[in-house]
Amino acid sequence: MFFASDNWAGAHPAINERLMRESTRFAAAYGTSALDQAIEKRFNEIFERDVAVFFVATGTAANSLALASLAKPGGVAFCHAEAHVIEDECGAPDFFSGMRMSPVDGALGKMDPKQLTSRIARYPQDAVHHGRATAVSMTQATEVGTIYTLDEIEQIARISHDHGLPLHMDGARFANALVQLDATPAEMTWKRGVDVLSFGGTKNGCWCAEAIVFFDPAMAKELPFIRKRSAQLFSKSRFIAAQFEAYLQDDLWLNLASHANSMADRLRGGLAASNSARVAWPTSSNEVFAVIPKDTAKAAQDKGAKFYDWLEPHDMAEPVQGHEQLIRLVTSFATEKEDVDAFLDVIAAG
Known part of the structure; x- marks a missing residue:
């Protein structure tokens, strides 16, 4: 992940x-x-x-x-x-x-x-x-x-x-x-x-x-x-x-980028359907920004997920709450569906 x-x-x-x-x-x-x-x-x-x-x-x-x-x-x-x-x-x-x-x-x-x-x-x-x-x-x-x-x-x-x-x-x-x-x-x-x-x-x-x-x-x-x-x-x-x-x-080069973007689409779709996480703002490349509970973020990291915390933009529509954190998720040519689904499973469990 x-x-x-x-x-x-x-x-x-x-x-x-x-x-x-x-x-x-x-x-x-x-x-x-x-x-x-x-x-x-x-x-x-x-x-x-x-x-x-x-x-x-x-x-x-x-x-x-x-x-x-x-x-x-x-x-x-x-x-x-x-x-x-x-x-x-x-x-x-x-x-x-x-x-x-x-x-x-x-x-x-x-x-x-x-x-x-x-x-x-x-x-x-x-x-x-x-x-x-x-x-x-x-x-x-x-x-x-x-x-x-x-x-x-x-x-x-x-x-x-x-x-x-x-x-x-x-x-x-x-x-x-x-x-x-x-x-x-x-x-x-x-x-x-x-x-x-x-x-x-x-x-x-x-x-x-x-x-x-x-x-x-x-x-x-x-x-x-x-x-x-x-x-x-x-x-x-x-x-x-x-x-x-x-x-x-x-x-x-185009095929690799298409794959990365499609994996990001899969992430976006899963996060949008989640009851415990949300997409921070709409994106359309291979970067996804999500707001998730801090406990869920730690659980995902404990299970091997790698992602970065992200500073909240000044124009963010829905502010991050005290129990939440904003993270960035980036997919690549090497990202597999199983990686995305495993991450979404952790989010769902949180």
Whole structure:
């Protein structure tokens, strides 16, 4: 019953097998191998246009370096108040970009367009004392398990571009959002106005594979130097490329995300039918937030369930009572129906 994070899951067998094959041969280093170049072309196919792709090791690196490439002196970047880039990356985006992350409110993890417009207005381009608006970052799927619709992405992009700001998308759970919307990668990104994407693979079956994708390669001219100076240019980067080769082959990445989402649906359904627990708010990705009695939570942990306690959002509709606790449950490609049902049985018994 492992629901702490999709980071807890291992790597998919197809990705392990591809890494094993790669380990027995020689190839050019620092991203110049034939495999690196082939996977960069594969990204062109996936996104239906020429893109610039840079492999990195972690989602924090992808977000931080993407924002660093957009930075200006005195820059301010805008994101949801509970976004990973502002809450859970130890200030790395600020450190690498030299910018400040400015929080934007909005229900259920999504920036409110009016709040974003108002926040941007506080930092005009000549505001030397306060800093100037420079970029916008949105998280898809969000930190609280919700998903921006295609129209919502386009609206955020329109506001960003009306103010001359590029739009970055943190896609650590990109595939989970994509399959839920039944959209193409192009439809969920550049066709709706996204300029730069952090493309995550690690949470969805890879061992260690993230990429920064620029939909206008001209915007990426500084990234090779930024990546090198931040120690993210792997000498054997083909091992990231090898993971992506297996990940993207025969829609494996989409199938893995679909499975994770379906397991979360199973959890949501069971919790909704429970007399002793409730879904904290509606989600549609592979994250589920639930309110359960503290005694039930302890009983589940005693029986081996792994999950995280979660801080109560300020806009939570139904507050957590003193005898309850808010928890986060995350499913993955490796979650089995038996894991979900065993957890729900513990909840029912509580």
